[in-house]
Amino acid sequence: MKLKHCSMTLLFFISLTLFPYLIQSQTCQRTCGKQPIKYPFGTGPGCGDPRFQTHITCSQDQLTFSTHTGCYPVTSIDYTNQVLYITDPSMSTCSCTQPSKGFSLDWDAPFSFHDDNTFALLDCSTTSSPIYKTNPGNNSTATVPLCDTNGAAVCSLLFSCQAVSRLDTPVATCCVYTPVDLGPSFEMDLQKLQCTSYSGIYGFGGKNDDPGSWQYGVALKYKFNYNNEFPTNCENCERSNGACGYSGTYNSFVCNCPSGLNTTTDCFFAASWNHGLVLLPWQTGIDLCFVSSA
Incomplete structure (x- = not known):
């Protein structure tokens, strides 16, 4: 007989592990009409450089x-x-x-x-x-x-x-x-x-x-900044087909990905996560469960 078990321990572990990397989703367009949009510009609040x-x-x-x-x-x-x-x-x-x-x-x-x-x-x-x-x-x-x-x-x-x-x-x-x-x-x-x-x-x-x-x-x-240096984290984000943005009280960097996720790194991470465990407990409100045999 198969029993369905909800593992709060597993949920807690995944939340602690991924919370610094996956944050609230937000869409940043890569174009405005026919004009390509890249850093430091953005198409809305939270996109580009504040x-x-x-x-x-x-x-x-x-x-x-x-x-x-x-x-x-x-x-x-x-x-x-x-x-x-x-x-x-x-x-x-x-x-x-x-x-x-x-x-x-x-x-x-x-x-x-x-x-x-x-x-x-x-x-x-x-x-x-x-x-x-x-x-x-x-x-x-x-x-x-x-x-x-x-x-x-x-x-x-x-x-x-x-x-x-x-x-x-x-x-x-x-x-x-x-x-x-x-x-x-x-x-x-x-x-x-x-x-x-x-x-x-x-x-x-x-x-x-x-x-x-x-x-x-x-x-x-x-200019990008005082030294006019393109931010490394933004460079990695755009290389992974993401759009550079910001979030939070201190306008911390986020990478907005085509999958609809925001990460603090790049979209390569988001793609691997999105193709693995699709449900994000803190976004869907659904407990993470697994199936085992008895």
Whole structure:
């Protein structure tokens, strides 16, 4: 006759052994729309790096970057060079010119501006804007722009675009800045600067004389940590087809696995567990039992 026995001792042993490795399940998507999602970014709470959580979100298959000035679609991510590319719907380009309030980063955002960025401030007041100053020499009232003189060609080419030419303002009201001019905090408040719009360019595509082919948007650099070292535990997690995440009061590392389990190591462990004893007592509330013969 076969008797069914419930072994609380075995249950206790397995709980003590596996509790540090298997924790409450949570799903982290590996993509947002067509955009692959890797560390340090995530698709929801508990996914990716917590420092990036408030700045990068995924909703309705669209990855979005947020600051105090607005929300901006993420067009692509260069994980090799750690660069995030975004677009600003209010930005002026060669094909469309519109008023804008500007663009700024949050002071605590783990991002900085890529050196390839070029910002052209458009339709700025040459008489009252703080980016222009009066030439003190010879009691002159002429104004001198505090702009990057090497960027004058960018302004001229932008004004050759039909959309920008509709501003009906002189090229002299265009002022080019680069991140090194604006400083690491970078606050582009167009109302304060008395400019009506701006263009952001992060690449010229080898066609420096063709503004219609330029890459418009903003390129942002990010770092993993102070030393910019990719976390070893996250590397092992992604190698096992998992997604890096965090959990608990102290945002401890977890590896979210395709099987639906979260582990503190990698998904190789979760796969072996998932193919062995399927029921997890602390998740299902079912006692672990075995069958023996008498």
